[in-house]
Amino acid sequence: MKSPRSFITRLILAVTLLIAAFPLGFLLIPGLNSKSKPTQLVVHREMRFSDVLDKLQASGAIRERWQPELIARMVPKFRTIKAGRYTIPPNTSNFGLLWYLRTHPLDEVRVTLPEGIDRRKMARILSRKLDFDSTQFMAATENPRLLAKYGIRASHAEGYLLPGTYDFAWGSSPDEAASFLIRQFKKLYTTERQQRAAALGFNEHSLLTLASIVEAETPLDKEKPTVASVYLHRLRIGMRLQADPTVQYALGGTTRRLYYKDLAIASPYNTYRNKGLPPGPICNPGKASIIAVLNAPQSGYLYFVATGTGGHYFGASLQEHHANVQKYKQARSSNE
Incomplete structure (x- = not known):
């Protein structure tokens, strides 16, 4: 027959474990404090952790904020969340939510920058797609430290921002976006092409x-x-x-x-x-x-003039050029 003392000891241990497990359950069990559907979260630059929790609660991604707040007090690194757009998975535990925001790659935005645009137009396109103002991108392209980093001996990066279609993290900073575009040109400008340029x-x-x-x-x-x-x-x-x-x-x-x-x-x-x-x-x-x-x-x-239909006529002499100009004028008058 087991002694009463042994039974009481086991009872105390079980109660202690239950007490310890209760808050851990709130922190670690999926779905206790979250939605059963994915939730979109936008974190802007300079947002505080408390602001992020406000947005999570307002969107219904979490029901109570004290639970992720408690975890962040125990693990301060969780309080730092990068600016970006996130898709919060459904039925996430409190710990899983913060781990996701800390480690998950940011949602990306596809941006097309047409060939031949200047940096002002680039700034307008990027500011409509990413989380910064066009004036901030312009300032980044004039940042002396950024220009020096890439060996650009000019007052701004006009010409060095390679156009194309790219996937940017929505939370990219102006400096990050400008640096990325300059790096795309640097990749294109290989040693072989540098040598060819020097030969010219x-x-x-x-x-x-x-x-x-x-x-x-x-x-x-x-x-x-x-x-x-x-x-x-x-x-x-x-x-x-x-x-x-x-x-x-x-x-x-x-x-x-x-x-x-x-x-x-x-x-x-x-x-x-x-x-x-x-x-x-x-x-x-x-x-x-x-x-x-x-x-x-x-x-x-030595010369060229528009055809009037999208291309150009080319000539080696003024005589050829004048003849091509007449062709252009005839094409333009026939289209009027």
């Missing part, structure tokens, strides 16, 4: 400057090498580039038709008045334009 007499900055002009001149990848060949030819013989997009850039980025008076504007970007390349890129060129400059043929062309 270009450094990174001058290559991007000419590529940006090519980008602004034509959206057609198939004719970009020929457009590049015209400008390379002009540079070789000391002829002014006379590129309309550089004047449009000098006028504040307008895309309107230029008048003769516009060609006289006093600006280092006006390639009708100044020989050589302008001081820097006028937009952010895509891969095709950069490669076009590096691999342009020696075409012998």
